[in-house]
Amino acid sequence: MRTKRAMEDAIHGLFLLLGLVTVGCVLLITVYLIISGIPAIREIGLIDFLFGPEWDSAAAEPKFGILPFILTSVYGTAGAILLGVPIGFMTAVFLAKVAPPKMKAVVSSAVSLLAGIPSVVYGLVGMLVLVPGIRKIFHIPDGSGLLAAIIVLAIMILPSIINVSMTALEAVPREYEDASLALGATATETWFRVSVPAARSGIAAAVVLGVGRAIGEAMAVMMVSGNVPNMPALFQSVRFLTTAVASEMGYAGAGLRRQALFSIALVLFLFIMLINAALNFFLKRSKEK
């Protein structure tokens, strides 16, 4: 009996340990990034690092200003949201309220397919279709740049936006809509003026999730954005926070350049943590309703 009890305790302990692995991983990543990210920021100076307009880590007198990366990430994400959210939102309303079952099944499988396509495939198609297309339409020497990245990101965040908003819209109580219809509103007015406001927390969560996806994407953006540390402009070759990390990782040397790589990753991580907090806030509010 005693050994049985001891065994049960041991197994309980084992499962507790397994449960704590996730917490351990988060701590490991956070602590690692903070410890290795701080030294370079100290040496360069927080203001010079965050707001320095020039990045040239390989020069004889290296410059470590990541403002171009931050602005590119912010503009790129904003552009992707401006382009992707309206399309995703309208598709979500269509799927949740309008589409007959068969059509809904077809569109939904298209959406889950978009979600399943690897990011490098988006990058590849972007490189060979989008970039030449932009070059021809706007008559510029090189089509790769911020605009190409924005379009690729907008497509990549569509599935997240559609799925999360659709779930929120489907959860709107039927009574709300019935009441609106009974008061004489048309079906369309009911969807957009009753169902959508009722699902607004969920839709906000969808947008925030899209922001997180867009700001964190590296490979597809790397393939279409030109990867030059310029200040962002629509037709300019640009480098995002993610692609800055990716391209600096290739030259794993030593010294300040290597430490600065961690500082960029730390800035990206802080952005993501902020977005996560916002996401949790909206998800919780949408659940409470």
Next chain:
Amino acid sequence: MEMETTFSPRRKIYAAVMRILMLVCAGLTCALAAFLIIYVLCKGIPNLSWELLSTKPSYLSDTIGILPDILSTLYIVLATLVIVLPLGVGAAVYLTEYAANKKLVAAIEYAAETLSGIPSIIYGLVGMMFFCQFLGMKTSLLAGALTLVIMNLPTVMRTTQESLKTVPQSYREGAFGLGAGKWRVIRTVVLPGCVDGVLTGCILSVGRILGETAALLYTAGFAHALYNLKDGLQNAGATLSVALYVYAKEQGEFDVAFALASILMVLALLINLTATLVGRYFKRRQDT
């Protein structure tokens, strides 16, 4: 419906415009998916040949083969699943069966949410520093697999947790009533009941592993050498996605890149299909 006739023109126009916008947007989404599949398959499948699939790259004959990449992908998927399944299922069992402390549960769930929001390039960086350099694994498939384990842990945990919640409480009580200990109840009643969640978690993880590049480029590397499973895990190797990236971005070999893309596309379609079928199968079984 007869009521519609009495609506003012402005309201009718609003309804028509919104409906058209919705149709256009949904149509655009479908068209994008259709275009991507057709374009990639049309450009990729003609470049697939038995030679490409069954050889390794050779500088002597100047040919490219993707057999090493296929094997590396297989090894890394296997290694990741073997490690992530016990961890994820164990964590889920702890949360649903053991945990009594609400704060601890909240902490674990918050950690899982945080993990699923972290971009893969950060996993790549931390994986490179921690597994490859700090633990001395060098750039190897095993280091890549361990990085992927952290990435996929929340997925397996969540799907298992969802299905554990559907195991009726009465089953557990029945087993306890017959005098079974906690561990025995978990082994014989709880775990068999969460097969569907584990399977769904596996499918989702495989999909994510197949598509992952940023986390693997500098942890598992981009070599194309042929190894067996044991040596493969200790050496660097490119998965199909990483190989696609390297061939397209670094070497400009677009034919090979599209061949790889078409393989990945077919795999993504298969994974989608399997996930739907598995979901449907278990739902039907649950209903009856």
